Amino acid sequence: MVTILAEMITLFVFACILGICVIEDVSVLIALFLGLICFVSYALYRKFSLVQIGQMIICGIKEAKTILIVFSLIGMLTALWRAGGTIPFIIYHTLSLIDSKFFVMFAFLLCSLISCLTGTSFGTVSTMGIICMITGKALGISPFYLGGAILSGIFFGDRCSPMSSSALLVCELTGTDIYTNIKNMIRTSFIPFIFTVAFYAITGYASTHRVVSTESVAIFTQNFNLSPWVILPAFTIVILTICKYNIKVTIMWSIISGVFVCLYFQEMSILELLRCLLLGYHTENPELATLINGGGLISMVQTMAIVTISSSYFGIFRNTKLLDKIKEWSNVIAHHSTNFATVLLVSIITAAFSCNQTLATMLTYEITKNLVSDREQLAVYLEDTVIIVSPLIPWSIAATFPILTLDAPMNCIIYAVYLYTVPLWNLFMSFMDSHRRKKASILYS
Known part of the structure; x- marks a missing residue:
């Protein structure tokens, strides 16, 4: 009983820390560090030594070493795409094809397409997401609208792409087939997707005040060599991803091609290139800096x-x-609601406490795996909850990475309509199905 009380106090204190930090706009790092102190204190209470706790922490960090490497590569990649003229080229040549009144909708659709092709939300936000954000800013669209639409789009493919690491993780955990899961996911997300497209078309129309014109970004032609060759880094990453190369290898080849473009076409010096890789692309031109730095x-x-x-x-x-203890509570909740509602609630809790989509997925599966006997049903439950709930948690990596990459306001999560219409729609349908089953059982009893 004392242990249970200690667990509840620990989780409550952590929740308060996160809540206060979010409300007061305190750095997520400070919130997480205070949370770490909170959990270390609990481990000490449970009679674990400092050495043992240190080993726990190291083991947890070791599991994230791959993603840390990928983040490092993505940072250098985005700098090269800027400095090499890749992003300016795409922006300049796509503006004439898009009706500015529907740009927010197009941002969602473009990011959805690229995330489906590549299977990576972080890779998409670092490429097409940045392109859409910069282009949208050039059109005078608020980063609030752009950030929400891009966030929705990048997790569309992260959820249902056959190359998505999160989708493959769900398949591995549940022992299901990726293509069967995709078919089920299309069924459960069709209505939310149509609603999202319509919503962005209507609200985006009202939020755009400029006409798409290459004149609005003519500054790119004045500062970059926009030869078709500068598209090589983007072409490389798309082709290698479609060919299912390892993500680190794919990004490395894009970086190599980006270095070539910067040195040969933009005539950067080695020193400028190294500075760009480390500190990012920066220009003294204030108008250009707003768009591309x-x-x-x-x-x-x-x-x-x-x-x-x-x-x-x-x-x-x-x-x-x-x-x-959450596992025991989930069984009780399932008896009073629906299995989907339980999985959704658990996913919110695990996403909030793990701060990581992968760990949240594994924890949610572990807690709810005995609730749903149908493995394919459990797989689609996980895809409709924890996979897209994670980016709705402000301190989750799934939210902070894209938002920081885009330099968008944190409240753009509110405008990420697709991310909460999918779970809400399926929550509604789960209660409707439960009601129909209960009604049928009464009629035939």
């Missing part, structure tokens, strides 16, 4: 720190069994 390894430092601290949580959770 950013990227570099330094831009990923905060995100990498968030990943490091949040990953350390999992090591403590796993060894102290801090979240085990």
Whole structure:
């Protein structure tokens, strides 16, 4: 009983820390560091030594080493796409094809398409997401609208692409087929997708005040060599991803091609190139800086720190069994609502506490795996909850990385309509199905 009370107090204190920090706009890093102190204190209470706790933390961080490497590469990649003229080229040549009144809708659709092709939300936001954000700013559209639409789009493919690591993780956990899951996911997200497109078309129309014109970004032609060759880094990453190359290898080849473009077509010096890779692309032209500055390894430092601290949580959770009580509660909740509602509630809790989509997915599966006997049904439940709930948690990596990359306001999550219409629609349908089953059982009893 005393242990249960200690668990509840620990989780409550952590929730308060996060809540206060979010309300007061305190850095997520500070919130997570205070949370780490909170969980370390709980582990000490459970009689674990400092050495053991240190080992827990190290084990948790080791599991995140791959994603830390990828983040480093993405930081350098986005700088090269800016400095090499890749992003300016795409913006300049796509503006004439898009009706500015529907640009917010197009941003959602373009990011959805690229995320489906590549299977990566972070890769999409670092490429097409940045392109849409910069182009939208040039049209005078608020980053609030752009950030929400892009966030919705990048997780559309992250959820249902056959190349998505999160979709493949769900398949591995549940022992299901990826293509069967995709078919089921299309069925459960069709109405939310149509609603989202219509919503962005209507609200985006009202939020755009400029006409698309290449004149609005003519500054790119004055500062970059926009030869078709500068598209090589983007072409490389799309082709290699479609060919299912390892994501690190894919980004490395895009970086190599980006270095070539910067040196040969933009005539950068080696020193300028190295500075760009580390500190990002920066220009003294204030008009151009507003549109294109950013990227570099330094831009990923905060995100990498968030990943490091949040990953350390999992090591403590796993060894102290801090979240085990939630598994018992989930069974009780399922008896009074629906299985989907239970999975959704658990996914919100795990996403909030793990701060990481992958860990949240594994925790949600572990807690709810006995609730749903049909593995395919459980797989689509996970895809409709934890996979797209994670980016709705402001301190989650799934939210902070894209938003920091885009330099969008945190409240753009409110405008990420697709991310909450999918779970809400399926929650509604689960209660409707439950009601029909109960009604049928009464009629035939």
